[in-house]
Amino acid sequence: MFDRIDAFVRDVGGAASEDELAGLLEEICADMGFDYFALTHHVDIRQAPQPAIRLHNYPQQWVEYFDEQKLGPTDPVHRASHLTSVGFAWSNLPHMIHLTPRDRMVLDQAGCNGIGDGFTVPAHVPGESNGSCSFATRSGRPVLAEHLPTAQLVGAFAFEAARRLWRMRAPVLALAQLTDRQRDCVVWAARGKSDWEIAQILGISHETVIQHLKQARERYGVTKRTMLAVSALFDGTISFVDVLKR
């Protein structure tokens, strides 16, 4: 089986189009005992500011349902994939996240649309949207544990190939750069402090804090404090540890 992966890695490294990549995934998907693959960045595909990656061979009716319900950012499989860096079987979902009634409905709907069990490889690259590569079986067909290490590698290398194609299509804008002082203010704003409180903490004037945060919002092109904090977390300018530590 490793020869098969070796060949796949070479092939995706040279893939020149998304169609070619999708074809390679469809072939290796079958070799691993799966029927479906889905490679995606986890954004609502209709709202995303930058063109996102989405390649799949899911049944059309399932895709329509998924888009109509705007499941991109809330899909339980995608949510679980944010909590881990290694592949997981969908049967493990209840142990990874709290499944709400809506989550259970989504999983039921997938089953009704012909999708059985699956395995998802998360793809986290700092500063970029979270993504994943999933492999699924038809309803009633089990996932074979012996193929999971292979699926893990295939998912990771396929995602990188998609990322390379995507970057060629739409060069990523340079990251907004904050000054150290702006960054300090954003960390405290993310921790819920008011401008006045931040001024006291950092020992600078109230007006200076207002200016730092205003300029930081301008650099990210956002108008709200919450969006500023989220944007800075997203691209790694500040980290969850900075914000959450006591």
Next chain:
Amino acid sequence: MIVTGSRPHELAAEPLLEAMFEARKQVFVDLLKWDVPVLAGRYEVDQFDDEHAIYLIVADEDGRHLGSARLLPTTRPHILDSLFPGLCAGEPPKGPDCFEITRFCLGRNQNAKARLETRNRLVSGLARYALGHGIVTFTGVAELAWLQQILAFGWRCRPLGLPQMVGARTLGALRIDIDAETSALLAANGIADRTQTGPVCALAA
């Protein structure tokens, strides 16, 4: 960035090495909970930290350790062939032009942004060091959690075998081929040394 080879007992002679072994303890033992030896309760030093090891260290202007990596010659016992030979589907790659990247360490005394900057300097430094010293292949054992990030550097990277669970961690063996294009591939993914501290220099032990 400084490259050096040394022995643990020469620690005192080289403050930057001492800082590196200390940072390695903080990262690999305290943070990642690896079961590896610790010297004097402060330094993470193992059997491969001998006179054959080469260290690449990223330091700030005041000479403080920010990040580091250890290169082991594959012509001698190293981690992949000694500890995890099962991670390779075939024989682990070996040769005078093949080195193993081990103990890739980003110091914990930095915020997220600074750590990414250090990471970029270290990765681009590895490529430049390889080009300057006739190294054409790097191998390495990586925790799978880091695989996507390692691939996203943009260099030519391939798996050497199927990943395996080792204790609570999933490990995989990788090879990275370095050639004249590597630096451009890395730069296209934002991996460069923006501090322009000049060429990688070698410091004899």
